[in-house]
Amino acid sequence: MPSETKYKGIPVSPGISIGKAYLYLRSSFEVDTEFLNENEIGKELEDFSRAIELSKKELNKIRSLTHEMIGKKNSLIFDAQLEILADKFFITGVVNRIHNEKRTASFIFDEEMSKIGNALLSANDEYLKERVADIKDVRNRVLRNMKKEKLVSKVAEYSIVIAHELTPADTILFSKRKVQGYATDKGGTTSHAAIVSRALRVPAVVGMKDISKNILQDDMIIIDGFNGLIIKNPAEKTLKNYKKKLEELRVFENTLSEVINLPSETLDNKKVELTANIEFDEEISFIVNTGHCGIGLYRTEHLFLEAGDFPSEERQIEEYTHISNVTYPNTVTIRTYDIGGDKLLPRSEKEDNPFLGWRGIRICLDRVDIFKEQLSAILISSVKKNVRIMFPMISSVSEVLKAKKILNEVKNDLDKKGINYDKKIEVGIMIEVPSAYFLADELAKEVDFFSIGTNDLIQYLLAVDRGNEYISGLYQEFHPAVLRAVKSITDAALRNNIKISVCGEMASDPLATIVLVGLGVDELSVVPSVFPNIKHIIRKINYKEAKIFCDEILTLSLEEDIRTRIENYFKTKLL
Ligand code: PEP
Ligand code: MG
Numbered sequence: 339m340p341s342e343t344k345y346k347g348i349p350v351s352p353g354i355s356i357g358k359a360y361l362y363l364r365s366s367f368e369v370d371t372e373f374l375n376e377n378e379i380g381k382e383l384e385d386f387s388r389a390i391e392l393s394k395k396e397l398n399k400i401r402s403l404t405h406e407m408i409g410k411k412n413s414l415i416f417d418a419q420l421e422i423l424a425d426k427f428f429i430t431g432v433v434n435r436i437h438n439e440k441r442t443a444s445f446i447f448d449e450e451m452s453k454i455g456n457a458l459l460s461a462n463d464e465y466l467k468e469r470v471a472d473i474k475d476v477r478n479r480v481l482r483n484m485k486k487e488k489l490v491s492k493v494a495e496y497s498i499v500i501a502h503e504l505t506p507a508d509t510i511l512f513s514k515r516k517v518q519g520y521a522t523d524k525g526g527t528t529s530h531a532a533i534v535s536r537a538l539r540v541p542a543v544v545g546m547k548d549i550s551k552n553i554l555q556d557d558m559i560i561i562d563g564f565n566g567l568i569i570k571n572p573a574e575k576t577l578k579n580y581k582k583k584l585e586e587l588r589v590f591e592n593t594l595s596e597v598i599n600l601p602s603e604t605l606d607n608k609k610v611e612l613t614a615n616i617e618f619d620e621e622i623s624f625i626v627n628t629g630h631c632g633i634g635l636y637r638t639e640h641l642f643l644e645a646g647d648f649p650s651e652e653r654q655i656e657e658y659t660h661i662s663n664v665t666y667p668n669t670v671t672i673r674t675y676d677i678g679g680d681k682l683l684p685r686s687e688k689e690d691n692p693f694l695g696w697r698g699i700r701i702c703l704d705r706v707d708i709f710k711e712q713l714s715a716i717l718i719s720s721v722k723k724n725v726r727i728m729f730p731m732i733s734s735v736s737e738v739l740k741a742k743k744i745l746n747e748v749k750n751d752l753d754k755k756g757i758n759y760d761k762k763i764e765v766g767i768m769i770e771v772p773s774a775y776f777l778a779d780e781l782a783k784e785v786d787f788f789s790i791g792t793n794d795l796i797q798y799l800l801a802v803d804r805g806n807e808y809i810s811g812l813y814q815e816f817h818p819a820v821l822r823a824v825k826s827i828t829d830a831a832l833r834n835n836i837k838i839s840v841c842g843e844m845a846s847d848p849l850a851t852i853v854l855v856g857l858g859v860d861e862l863s864v865v866p867s868v869f870p871n872i873k874h875i876i877r878k879i880n881y882k883e884a885k886i887f888c889d890e891i892l893t894l895s896l897e898e899d900i901r902t903r904i905e906n907y908f909k910t911k912l913l
Contacts, residue, residue, distance in 0.1 A: 342573040347521065347546035349566035350532035352867060354584050355518035355541055356577070359557045360497035361550065362508070369481070370442040382436060386443035389483035394423050396479065400507045407510065408537040415506045415534075418469070419476045422454070444481050451477040468526060475505035493517060498561050500568075502550045504531040513538050519561035521568050523550050543568060590871075597874050604855065608881035611861040612873050613668075615841055621866050622664055632668030634863020635728070635789065635841040636661060638712070639677055648675075648708050654715035662719050669724045671766070671789070671863075672716050674702055674709065676730035679794075693794075693803065698731025703740055713748045720760035727763060728789060733771040738784045770794035770842070775823050778830035788831045789863070792842025796820055815844045816900045821853065821892060828857050839863055849908055851875045853891070856884030878912050 374382055397420050405413040422428060428450070435446045455473045458466050493499065493512055498519040501508070509520065509531045520535050525544030535542035541563025549568055553559065560569040560580050569576060602612040613634030616622060641649040641657060649657075661670050678697030689695040702709035716727055729741050742765065752759055769775055770791030782788065792815060797804040799819055802812045814820065824840070831838035839861035844850045846864040851872055854862060856879075864872050887907060891900050 340571045342576060343552070343570045345521075345546055345549055345552060345568045345570070347543040347549065347566045347568070348526065349542075349563050350525075350544050351520075351535040351540060351542035351563050353519070353539065353541035353563045354561065354580060354587065355498055356560050356572075356580060356584070357496055357498050357518050357558075358494065359500050359553045359555065359559050360493045360517075361553060361555045362493070362499050362501040362504070362512075363550070369444045369448045371445055372442065374436075374440045374442060376440070379437060379440065382443050383433060385484055386433070386436070386447070389443075389480050390423055390429065392483045393476070393479045394420060396483075397423070397507070400510055403514075404506070404510050404534075407513065408534065412506075412534060412537055415472070419472055422473075422476055423480075444484055447480060448477060471503055471505060471525075471531075474503075475507060498559055500550055500553045500559075506531055506534050509534040509538070513540065519563065520544075521546055521549050521553075521561060523547055593874070595870070597870050597877070600873070600877065602873050602876055604876060604879045604881040604884070606881050608855075610855055610859070610876050611839075612869065612876065613671075613839070613861060613863045614866050614869055615846075615863050616661075616866070622661065631869065633661065633665055633670040634839050634861055636670055636672045638673060638675055642675060642677055648711070651711045651715050654712060655718050658716055658719035658725070662722050662725050666722050666724050669726055671726045671728050673728045673730055673768070674699070674712055674716075677701060693797065699729050699737050699741060700731065702729075703737065703744075706744060709741075709744060710748050713745050714752065717748060717752055717759035717763065718757060720763050721758055723760045723762075725760065725763060726766060726787070728766045728768060728787075730768045730791070731771060731794070732767040732769070732781070733773045735777060735780050735784065738767060738781060742784065766837075768794075768841070769827050770798070772798050772823075775799075775827050778827050779834065782830050782834035782836050785836065787837035787839065788827060790824060790827055790838070790840045790842060790859075792820070792824070792840060792844035795823065795842065796844075799823060814897050815847065815850060816853075816904060817897050818892075818895050818900060821857075821888075821900065824854070824859075825857050825888070825892060828859055832858055837861065846872065848872060848875055848912075849904055852879060852884055852907055852912065853888060853904065855879050855881065856886075856888035858885075875912050 397416050401413045401416040401420070404416065432443070432446050432450055435441070436443055439446070451473055455470045458470050458473065461467065493515040495516050496518055498521065499512055499517050501520070501522050503524040504520060504522050517540065519540055520531065520542040522531065522544045523546055525531060532542060532544055541561050543561060543563060543566045546568065553568070553570060557570055558572065560572050560576070561567070562569070562580070572580065601609070603609045611632070613632040615635040615637070616633050617637045617640060641654065658672060676698040678695060678701055679693050713727070716725060719725060727745070729738065732738055745765065749759070764786035766785050766787035766789060767774070767781060768791040769778065769788050771794065774781060775795070778788070793804055796802070796813060796815060796817070800812060800814065800817055802809050804813060828838050837860050838858070840854055840859050841863035843865070845854060845862040846868045848868070848871055851862070855876060862872060891903050894900050894903070
């Protein structure tokens with residue numbers, strides 16, 4: 339019996355599947371390097387033009403299939419590929435070179451596509467680099483069609499696909515064969531194959547380096563999309579564990595689907611609004627599946643990431659209106675750009691301390707033109723009166739005053755143009771910088787709501803970089819200073835009669851629910867995958883008891899003691 343081997347990669351789509359591997363080895367399409375005779379050129383051009391038309395037809399078909407399966411947004415992936423083939427300037431360039439240089443169409447086309455690929459590779463931008471896979475896909479498709487080869491995908495149904503690299507087209511076509519998971523040597527979290535598998539809710543692990551060399555056709559494997567693992571020839575014990583996990587997941591999902599339509603309130607009827615954090619477009623479908631919950635944090639950075647620059651006002655209006663419509667009648671809190679820090683910056687120079695650098699509201703107050711466009715787009719999208727605006731990285735009262743002044747100028751401009759918007763739109767801020775916590779009372783007088791960004795608040799309060807794995811043990815959400823800060827911020831909000839939510843990852847930790855509810859937080863905005871679980875826990879909490887529990891743990895000075903108390907409470911009362 340062969341022994342069990344584990345391979346680790348980047349988890350990009352959660353879930354577990356057990357099954358046989360289907361090794362997808364894409365043949366590399368060789369290029370004909372020979373020169374052509376004058377009388378061969380006509381035929382070559384004909385073949386080339388036929389291959390382009392056929393490729394367009396295939397891509398159009400895949401695009402409508404994608405649209406049908408996972409929505410219009412995701413089908414746009416193929417527009418970029420189609421655009422290349424429809425680009426007359428580009429195609430004429432290839433045709434002219436075939437004429438002039440008397441080389442084969444595959445040779446010239448390959449060279450021209452490589453130029454585009456190299457330009458993308460040299461960009462100092464991960465997203466653009468990942469688009470090289472799309473370029474390769476177009477190249478291979480056209481070369482294959484020139485050779486009149488058929489794409490034979492004989493994937494066995496219910497298998498787990500292992501490949502060096504997958505294009506979104508592969509991912510979509512394979513899903514027709516009920517594929518149970520994807521693992522690839524290459525790719526990152528923003529690769530389209532990752533995005534497509536998340537949208538299809540199929541586990542996927544990418545960046546596995548040489549998984550396609552380590553797995554053989556029909557090997558028995560487990561894919562663990564939670565932990566980014568492929569386990570080859572699992573031992574009986576591992577298999578048993580995973581089968582148990584699968585069964586637990588199934589039971590869990592069933593219980594959770596029951597909870598979805600129940601109110602989010604404690605045993606003693608204290609309402610705790612549960613909303614979702616949305617970062618990627620494809621997560622929007624989640625809102626619909628949960629019975630249209632609200633969105634407590636809509637991160638707008640992805641628009642910047644997609645466009646590689648600030649998106650146009652039109653593009654933003656389209657996006658924000660869509661999100662407002664999908665969420666209606668619930669509320670969506672749109673956070674203005676929080677770029678910088680660990681997210682992309684609109685300039686290439688690196689900062690020594692990006693987390694203490696040009697980030698969030700600081701960029702917006704410096705680039706008023708960009709900020710105004712975003713505010714205008716949010717206002718124009720607010721006609722259904724279910725949109726709120728939130729400013730990130732606030733560290734002083736003056737920043738709020740400046741941001742509100744700019745917002746008023748944008749409102750006046752819209753009034754002058756007679757453009758409709760929600761005149762009473764609520765404005766809030768993230769409390770995620772220690773100075774804002776000290777100024778909470780003054781800040782509360784200026785806004786309609788606070789949302790505590792624990793991800794940053796913890797890192798700034800404890801001086802622990804949120805992304806540094808060497809000190810991850812020091813990044814503690816139950817550190818007494820963190821709990822006391824959350825308490826004072828919440829008290830300041832309640833004292834000033836404004837709403838208070840938590841939208842950092844702490845809100846998504848089932849262990850932390852008892853604490854946040856007990857401290858009096860009105861709303862928890864959580865990552866979509868834990869939404870039902872957190873609701874389940876809220877419904878098991880007794881608010882009066884939770885308040886007493888919080889008073890007790892706030893007197894403790896050791897994180898270990900606080901954690902132990904919380905874990906015990908969780909095990910005995912909330913499981
Ligand atoms: C936070 O800091 O807690 C937060 C929600 O914002 P981000 O993670 O986007 O910085
Ligand atoms: Mg933050």
